[in-house]
Amino acid sequence: MQFRPVMGFVAILTIAAFLLPASLVAQEKTEGTEMMKKMEMMEMPFGGEADVAFAEALWTEMDGYDSWVLQSDIMPGKSPHGMFIRMYYNIVTLDGVAYHVVVKDNYGGMDVTLDMVKAAPADYLMAITTMVQREAGYDSDNNDWYWVKHAPDGMVAKNDMDMALAGRVAKGMPVGCISCHVNAGGDYLFLND
Ligand code: HEC
DSSP, rough: OOHHHHHHHHHHHHHHHHHHHHHHHHHHHHHHHHHHHHHHOOSSSEEEEEEHHHHHHHHHHHGGGGGEEEEEEOOESSTTTOOOEEEEEEEEEEEEEEEEEEEEEEEOOOTOHHHHHHHOOHEEEEEEEEEEOSSSSSSSTTTTTEEEEEEEOOOOOOOSSOBBBBETTTSSSSSSSHHHTTTTTTTTTTTTT
C-alpha cells in the first residue's frame, strides 16, 4: 500500500517526461509554421514589382529634370552617395496623380574636384536618388515617402541582396534611406535643415 502512491508519482513523472518534450516540439513546430505563413503574407517594404514599375514610370516622367526651375548649385555633399551633389524639386504627374518630387544627383570619381564636376556634370554623375511624397497611408510611419535610386542610364539600383532600391527602402532596417533620413528633422528632408 505504501509504495503505490510512489509508483503512481513515478508513473506520472515518466509520462510527463515523455509527453512534455513532445508537446513542446509540437508547439514549436506550429509556431514555426505560423511564422512562415505570416512572413509570406507580409509584403516586403521595397523592391517589389509595383515599386519598380513606379520607379520606371517616374523615370520616364522626370526626363529632363536637369532643366527644372527649382534646383540648387552643384555643391559638396554629406551623404554616402555623392561627394558632390545637386538637388532638384518639381511636381510630377503620374497616372493623373501629382506628386512632390525631390531629386538628388550624386557626383563622384577619382580625385574629382568641384570645378571638374561643374565643368562636366554628366561625366561624374554616379547615381540619382529620388524621394516622392506618395498618397496618404503609403507609409504613414515615414511621411509617406517613396524612395528610389537610379543609375544614370535609368536602371533601378539594387542592394547586395539583389533587391531593387525602390519603395519604402530599407524600412525597419538599421541602415538605408529611411533610417538615415529620419535624422532630417521630422520631414525627412535635409535640404531645408
Ligand atoms: C547615411 C545617410 C543617408 C542615407 C543612407 C541616404 N541619404 Fe539621402 N541624404 C542624406 C543627406 C545628408 C542629404 C543632404 C544632402 C547631402 O549632403 O548629400 C541627403 C539628401 C537626399 C535627397 C535630397 C533631399 C534632402 O533630403 O535633402 C534625396 C532625394 C535623397 N537624399 C534620397 C535618398 C535615397 C533615395 C536614399 C536611399 C537609396 C538615401 N537618400 C539614403 C543622407 C542619407
